[in-house]
Amino acid sequence: xxxxxxxxxxxxxxxxxxxxxxxxxxxxxxxxxxxxxxxxxxxxxxxxxxxxxxxxxxxxxxxxxxxxxxxxxxxxxxxxxxxxxxxxxxxxxxxxxxxxxxxxxxxxxxxxxxxxxxxxxxxxxxxxxxxxxxxxxxxxxxxxxxxxxxx
Amino acid sequence: xxxxxxxxxxxxxxxxxxxxxxxxxxxxxxxxxxxxxxxxxxxxxxxxxxxxxxxxxxxxxxxxxxxxxxxxxxxxxxxxxxxxxxxxxxxxxxxxxxxxxxxxxxxxxxxxxxxxxxxxxxxxxxxxxxxxxxxxxxxxxxxxxxxxxxxxxxxxxxxxxxxxxxxxxxxxxxxxxxxxxxxxxxxxxxxxxxxxxxxxxxxxxxxxxxxxxxxxxxxxxxxxxxxxxxxxxxxxxxxxxxxxxxxxxxxxxxxxxxxxxxxxxxxxxxxxxxxxxxxxxxxxxxxxxxxxxxxxxxxxxxxxxxxxxxxxxxxxxxxxxxxxxxxxxxxxxxxxxxxxxxxxxxxxxxxxxxxxxxxxxxxxxxxxxxxxxxxxxxxxxxxxxxxxxxxxxxxxxxxxxxxxxxxxxxxxxxxxxxxxxxxxxxxxxxxxxxxxxxxxxxxxxxxxxxxxxxxxxxxxxxxxxxxxxxxxxxxxxxxxxxxxxxxxxxxxxxxxxxxxxxxxxxxxxxxxxxxxxxxxxxxxxxxxxxxxxxxxxxxxxxxxxxxxxxxxxxxxxxxxxxxxxxxxxxxxxxxxxxxxxxxxxxxxxxxxxxxxxxxxxxxxxxxxxxxxxxxxxxxxxxxxxxxxxxxxxxxxxxxxxxxxxxxxxxxxxxxxxxxxxxxxxxxxxxxxxxxxxxxxxxxxxxxxxxxxxxxxxxxxxxxxxxxxxxxxxxxxxxxxxxxxxxxxxxxxxxxxxxxxxxxxx
Numbered sequence: 001x002x003x004x005x006x007x008x009x010x011x012x013x014x015x016x017x018x019x020x021x022x023x024x025x026x027x028x029x030x031x032x033x034x035x036x037x038x039x040x041x042x043x044x045x046x047x048x049x050x051x052x053x054x055x056x057x058x059x060x061x062x063x064x065x066x067x068x069x070x071x072x073x074x075x076x077x078x079x080x081x082x083x084x085x086x087x088x089x090x091x092x093x094x095x096x097x098x099x100x101x102x103x104x105x106x107x108x109x110x111x112x113x114x115x116x117x118x119x120x121x122x123x124x125x126x127x128x129x130x131x132x133x134x135x136x137x138x139x140x141x142x143x144x145x146x147x148x149x150x151x
Numbered sequence: 152x153x154x155x156x157x158x159x160x161x162x163x164x165x166x167x168x169x170x171x172x173x174x175x176x177x178x179x180x181x182x183x184x185x186x187x188x189x190x191x192x193x194x195x196x197x198x199x200x201x202x203x204x205x206x207x208x209x210x211x212x213x214x215x216x217x218x219x220x221x222x223x224x225x226x227x228x229x230x231x232x233x234x235x236x237x238x239x240x241x242x243x244x245x246x247x248x249x250x251x252x253x254x255x256x257x258x259x260x261x262x263x264x265x266x267x268x269x270x271x272x273x274x275x276x277x278x279x280x281x282x283x284x285x286x287x288x289x290x291x292x293x294x295x296x297x298x299x300x301x302x303x304x305x306x307x308x309x310x311x312x313x314x315x316x317x318x319x320x321x322x323x324x325x326x327x328x329x330x331x332x333x334x335x336x337x338x339x340x341x342x343x344x345x346x347x348x349x350x351x352x353x354x355x356x357x358x359x360x361x362x363x364x365x366x367x368x369x370x371x372x373x374x375x376x377x378x379x380x381x382x383x384x385x386x387x388x389x390x391x392x393x394x395x396x397x398x399x400x401x402x403x404x405x406x407x408x409x410x411x412x413x414x415x416x417x418x419x420x421x422x423x424x425x426x427x428x429x430x431x432x433x434x435x436x437x438x439x440x441x442x443x444x445x446x447x448x449x450x451x452x453x454x455x456x457x458x459x460x461x462x463x464x465x466x467x468x469x470x471x472x473x474x475x476x477x478x479x480x481x482x483x484x485x486x487x488x489x490x491x492x493x494x495x496x497x498x499x500x501x502x503x504x505x506x507x508x509x510x511x512x513x514x515x516x517x518x519x520x521x522x523x524x525x526x527x528x529x530x531x532x533x534x535x536x537x538x539x540x541x542x543x544x545x546x547x548x549x550x551x552x553x554x555x556x557x558x559x560x561x562x563x564x565x566x567x568x569x570x571x572x573x574x575x576x577x578x579x580x581x582x583x584x585x586x587x588x589x590x591x592x593x594x595x596x597x598x599x600x601x602x603x604x605x606x607x608x609x610x611x612x613x614x615x616x617x618x619x620x621x622x623x624x625x626x627x628x629x630x631x632x633x634x635x636x637x638x639x640x641x642x643x644x645x646x647x648x649x650x651x652x653x654x655x656x657x658x659x660x661x662x663x664x665x666x667x668x669x670x671x672x673x674x675x676x677x678x679x680x681x682x683x684x685x686x687x688x689x690x691x692x693x694x695x696x697x698x699x700x701x702x703x704x705x706x707x708x709x710x711x712x713x714x715x716x717x718x719x720x721x722x723x724x725x726x727x728x729x730x731x732x733x734x735x736x737x738x739x740x741x742x743x744x745x746x747x748x749x750x751x752x753x754x755x756x757x758x759x760x761x762x763x764x765x766x767x768x769x770x771x772x773x774x775x776x777x778x779x780x781x782x783x784x785x786x787x788x789x790x791x792x793x794x795x796x797x798x799x800x801x802x803x804x805x806x807x808x809x810x811x812x813x814x815x816x817x818x819x820x821x822x823x824x825x826x827x828x829x830x831x832x833x834x835x836x837x838x839x840x841x842x843x844x845x846x847x848x849x850x851x852x853x854x855x856x857x858x859x860x861x862x863x864x865x866x867x868x869x870x871x872x873x874x875x876x877x878x879x880x881x882x883x884x885x886x887x888x889x890x891x892x893x894x895x896x
Contacts, residue, residue: 032354133808
């Protein structure tokens with residue numbers, strides 16, 4: 001039995017033991033959190049758990065009692081989060097599939113460290129793969145968001 | 152206006168869809184409107200409603216290039232529709248739209264004129280309608296912001312108010328249309344809003360994995376580890392008894408050429424993705440590995456390397472290379488490159504519903520018409536009985552142009568009588584791809600005594616062909632693939648010979664972003680750099696001299712079969728002045744002659760691929776322990792006219808990162824017929840901390856006709872890095888990936 005919240009909605013997952021990723025996608029029905037590798041290697045499924053960016057494919061729901069989970073779909077009102085806005089300003093996404101996870105990790109980073117260095121960004125973001133190669137713009141967007149939207 | 156011979160009602164009936172069950176059934180809207188006499192659609196790509204909404208079809212697939220915005224923007228610009236209010240409708244598979252095969256870096260190249268025509272034709276008829284309604288000459292009417300304006304009186308009429316009149320007008324001859332002067336373009340070449348980006352950053356975009364159909368089963372498939380392997384037995388009862396599992400189905404291996412057929416195996420069907428994955432994991436399958444069961448890629452590399460040491464089939468011949476070797480000196484080197492795979496972030500996935508003799512497929516596909524053909528072939532129905540819907544693609548890179556996964560979903564839906572979503576795990580995606588061919592390349596150059604430039608150049612290449620995927624047993628690839636970094640070499644050398652060796656395929660071979668240019672340009676441009684070193688010349692100057700005088704080569708090179716990426720040589724010639732300009736301009740931006748810190752080196756590569764001229768300059772360093780660090784890349788691009796400068800910039804940036812991945816770590820190996828790697832831990836791609844801190848993009852835009860940008864940025868990256876490594880530490884890398892070579896000097 002686990003009771004937790006996803007995007008502020010209370011969830012009682014009963015005796016379910018599936019990974020959080022599939023619970024979010026197939027049971028709760030939110031599809032912004034993406035499946036990329038199933039092994040915690042790529043970051044496409046990142047969600048914020050109690051303030052930390054985690055891989056939802058590696059957490060089973062039965063262990064989440066009391067957890068507060070935020071997905072890309074609950075991170076802001078209509079895309080208004082500073083990181084999301086910076087992502088638009090820098091036109092970061094290409095295919096966009098990994099970007100939910102990138103935005104989640106960047107948001108968690110900036111909440112802990114409002115003014116990250118290049119090294120801080122590399123360390124916080126190296127768990128999130130982007131095959132399209134948007135890394136240079138991700139770096140710019142994080143710096144823009146850190147500076148309150150200014151370049 | 153569209154070609155389906157099925158009514159909307161039947162359509163919904165067969166799909167069991169409601170508006171709420173999927174948010175990406177874009178084609179339906181279009182179809183409904185087509186039945187609406189109150190809308191105006193003189194061209195298949197455009198429709199205007201009475202509410203003054205301009206709808207434009209995006210018929211190519213969006214996998215990150217921005218094409219779903221940039222082609223419709225060309226229509227909107229010509230039509231003078233307010234871009235912020237345009238609605239984009241994703242086209243499903245329909246040959247009336249022209250080719251939808253989003254591949255070959257050719258969407259803008261092939262459809263720029265077509266989109267302008269759609270806009271101009273629609274606009275012309277709206278102006279004619281306005282002139283009739285106002286009783287003024289058409290020449291006094293202009294279009295602006297989704298209205299027609301009578302300039303003299305200042306009266307304006309929204310497009311939507313003109314459609315009833317316009318719909319009754321004869322469609323004019325396209326030759327009569329007047330096009331906007333490029334100086335008046337307000338979207339083309341400018342910054343404009345991307346249609347999908349806001350949904351993406353909100354997590355609201357719809358990818359292939361996001362399709363949900365009422366009553367849908369989720370399938371996971373254990374495919375034969377070896378191509379053409381088949382199931383001998385499996386623990387059916389045990390797996391079918393698992394929680395949420397509704398059944399299992401054995402799929403047969405491909406017959407004849409593998410093409411886009413399903414690979415076969417055991418499919419398990421369940422009530423959600425996780426239960427399907429769990430059942431798949433519990434499967435114990437005994438396989439008959441079939442004829443490819445002893446294939447070993449290390450052994451095969453030896454075969455290919457031996458193949459290029461002997462004369463091959465001549466594919467291009469200028470002068471007589473072998474005659475030039477009888478005197479003077481020669482320089483010879485051989486190169487190797489491994490199998491690669493796409494590793495797009497979204498593993499392939501497809502959802503299908505077969506009902507009443509028709510099949511609807513929703514998938515992230517680069518080619519919905521190929522989905523129609525492949526699914527129809529597998530189900531024994533007509534392609535027009537397959538409705539191929541296109542979602543956003545979570546990356547493609549060529550993998551999603553091969554709809555074997557759609558065929559699987561269709562077969563399973565037919566057998567179960569229910570909608571089925573086939574979800575590939577990352578392991579499936581890595582182990583059952585259509586691989587970029589591994590290859591061996593051998594190059595020779597002949598020099599007259601004391602000369603710095605060669606009089607003869609021989610290139611041999613051997614790699615299993617994409618041809619083998621479509622023609623069982625083919626040993627040599629199609630001319631179009633041999634035209635990539637091989638028969639198309641742009642050098643001004645009197646004697647050139649290109650020979651290809653024979654290479655049988657034992658895994659499925661397919662195209663990966665920039666295709667055979669990957670291994671061929673790596674070898675060719677590395678070799679050219681070696682020749683520059685041999686001749687003690689600066690590589691930029693050496694490349695310039697090897698390319699030779701300004702000239703426009705508008706004929707097939709030396710009687711080869713090189714099809715020039717499917718375009719006529721006359722329309723898209725090799726223009727050596729553009730090639731040299733992109734080389735020189737990129738070197739200038741990179742500040743090529745600056746003094747580098749100790750341990751640093753610089754490398755450059757220039758090549759024309761996909762009809763686009765690209766140069767990449769790299770700065771790297773190698774420490775005393777042989778550790779490589781990337782410092783800087785400059786990529787210069789001359790792709791002719793640019794529609795969306797920001798997306799072209801993004802493609803170039805992304806190409807550098809993609810090129811870094813394949814150069815440093817891209818390698819798939821095969822043992823006992825099965826792919827060894829399984830996920831990102833052993834099939835890595837670069838991460839944010841592994842790219843160079845500086846990636847500079849230089850777009851040398853001009854008025855030449857547009858060529859292509861999705862792929863041509865990739866090939867020069869690996870050789871630029873390898874050339875820089877040599878400059879830094881004196882170690883020449885002749886095998887990809889670079890990590891196979893010790894850089895400890």
